[in-house]
Amino acid sequence: MDDKHAPLSDGHIEALLRSLGPDDLELLEPAEEVWEGIESTVRASEGHHGNVVALEAPRRRLRPVLLGVAAALILLAVALSVTLTRDDPEVVLAAASLAYDAETFDALGAQARARAELVADGDRRSIQIVDASLPSPEAGADLEVWLIRPDDKGGVADLVSLGVVEPAAPSTLDVPADYDPALFFVVDISVEPRDGDAGHSGRSILRGPLQGI
Amino acid sequence: MPQTASEASPSVEEAFSRGDDSALSAAYRAYGGLVYTFCRRTLDEARAKDVTQEVFVSAWKGCRRYEPAKGTLAGWLIAIARNRIIDNVRSERRHSDRRAGGDIAEIPVEAQVERIGDRLMIAEALRCLPDRARRVIAMHYFDDLTHQEIAQRMSMPLGTVKSDLRRGLAQVRRQLESAHG
Numbered sequence: 001m002d003d004k005h006a007p008l009s010d011g012h013i014e015a016l017l018r019s020l021g022p023d024d025l026e027l028l029e030p031a032e033e034v035w036e037g038i039e040s041t042v043r044a045s046e047g048h049h050g051n052v053v054a055l056e057a058p059r060r061r062l063r064p065v066l067l068g069v070a071a072a073l074i075l076l077a078v079a080l081s082v083t084l085t086r087d088d089p090e091v092v093l094a095a096a097s098l099a100y101d102a103e104t105f106d107a108l109g110a111q112a113r114a115r116a117e118l119v120a121d122g123d124r125r126s127i128q129i130v131d132a133s134l135p136s137p138e139a140g141a142d143l144e145v146w147l148i149r150p151d152d153k154g155g156v157a158d159l160v161s162l163g164v165v166e167p168a169a170p171s172t173l174d175v176p177a178d179y180d181p182a183l184f185f186v187v188d189i190s191v192e193p194r195d196g197d198a199g200h201s202g203r204s205i206l207r208g209p210l211q212g213i
Numbered sequence: 214m215p216q217t218a219s220e221a222s223p224s225v226e227e228a229f230s231r232g233d234d235s236a237l238s239a240a241y242r243a244y245g246g247l248v249y250t251f252c253r254r255t256l257d258e259a260r261a262k263d264v265t266q267e268v269f270v271s272a273w274k275g276c277r278r279y280e281p282a283k284g285t286l287a288g289w290l291i292a293i294a295r296n297r298i299i300d301n302v303r304s305e306r307r308h309s310d311r312r313a314g315g316d317i318a319e320i321p322v323e324a325q326v327e328r329i330g331d332r333l334m335i336a337e338a339l340r341c342l343p344d345r346a347r348r349v350i351a352m353h354y355f356d357d358l359t360h361q362e363i364a365q366r367m368s369m370p371l372g373t374v375k376s377d378l379r380r381g382l383a384q385v386r387r388q389l390e391s392a393h394g
Contacts, residue, residue, distance in 0.1 A: 008386060008389055008390060008393070010382065013335075013382060013385055013386055013389065014354065014382075016331055016332060016335050016389075017335060017350070017354040017385065018354050018355070019332065020332060020335060020336060020354075020355070023254070024332040024333060024335070024336045025336050025339075026250075027246035027247060027249075027250045028246060028249055028250045028253050029245075029246055029249070030245050030246065030249035030262065030265055031262065033262065034245070034249065034262050034265050034266055035238075035241060035245065037262075037266040038237070038241065038266050038269045038270055038273075041266065041270045042237065042270060042273055045274070142296075142299075142323075161303065161304075162300075163296070163297075163299075163300030163303065163304070164296045164299055164300055165296075166292065166293065166296050168278060169271075169275060169278065169289075169292065169293055169296070170271050170272070170274050170275025170278065170293075171271075172267075172271055172274075173300070176304070194323045194324070198303065
């Protein structure tokens with residue numbers, strides 16, 4: 001919870017109140033599979049975050065049906081696949097200590113610190129920002145995480161944005177499937193104004209290479 | 214599954230911040246609909262489901278960073294959802310640009326996403342209000358009735374109408390500020 005937003009005026013709140021429509025008042029109910037996904041993911045990482053207790057709502061039950069041998073085998077294969085996937089723990093493949101460079105980085109990062117971990121969860125690769133103490137950017141700006149592919153001279157050959165990191169909230173950012181972290185192995189955090197420019201602002205605050213990949 | 218904010222008592226918020234065993238399912242019962250609605254208003258169905266899952270998993274993993282004294286759990290979850298939604302929209306736009314092979318100007322989506330989140334948080338705040346205060350707010354802001362007209366229709370003292378409105382706005386502000394951080 002940062003202070004990057006200006007205080008809300010009564011006029012702004014009252015204008016929002018008057019603008020409410022029926023869509024705003026009607027909540028959609030997520031499909032049961034959404035909770036099942038949450039439950040299975042959390043169960044897979046039980047141990048350091050406590051246990052998850054099932055919803056009290058009645059669970060959908062499979063109706064007993066007669067299955068042919070082929071159908072039964074398919075179901076068995078699916079069940080095994082799901083079981084194996086759920087048992088796959090997250091594996092930290094590499095980690096980076098992110099550092100501030102006083103000569104070239106934005107001054108906002110002077111007191112910042114963070115580590116980045118490249119985590120594998122099945123086929124999924126993600127960057128987790130951990131042990132972080134990140135500054136709040138100015139109003140109208142975000143902190144954004146990038147993976148950089150350096151060139152032979154240490155410059156930036158290519159880069160990809162992983163998304164916005166909230167200074168005071170947990171951050172897990174997926175690595176797009178078509179980007180190989182072995183090539184894009186430098187993690188960068190920058191200040192990005194919400195100015196409509198999707199490119200890097202040049203205002204890095206922390207950066208470091210993934211070690212062990 | 215009921216999705217009323219009144220279910221999310223302060224004890225749920227405290228339990229969530231401690232990582233108590235039942236707190237995740239309690240928080241999902243209270244706010245699963247709110248987070249999913251936010252996602253669905255900005256993303257397609259498949260991604261809305263994925264992002265809703267990610268929000269609750271991410272929040273649970275970082276539950277000890279949630280401080281009930283600083284804001285509502287609904288606001289904290291909406292703030293996480295907002296960032297995830299913006300990430301998704303940006304990612305999709307990048308891939309669209311890549312597919313198009315050109316330098317297509319970016320359409321800012323952050324403000325639009327934030328506005329949708331704000332409206333949902335206001336609706337959430339209204340659901341949390343006692344019936345009488347909610348009716349007073351609705352008469353004033355939706356039906357454009359004056360304080361005096363509301364007092365007459367509800368056979369209430371004018372001062373009670375004003376205090377209901379003041380408390381209602383304070384509740385709305387708290388929800389909104391929780392989501393803004």
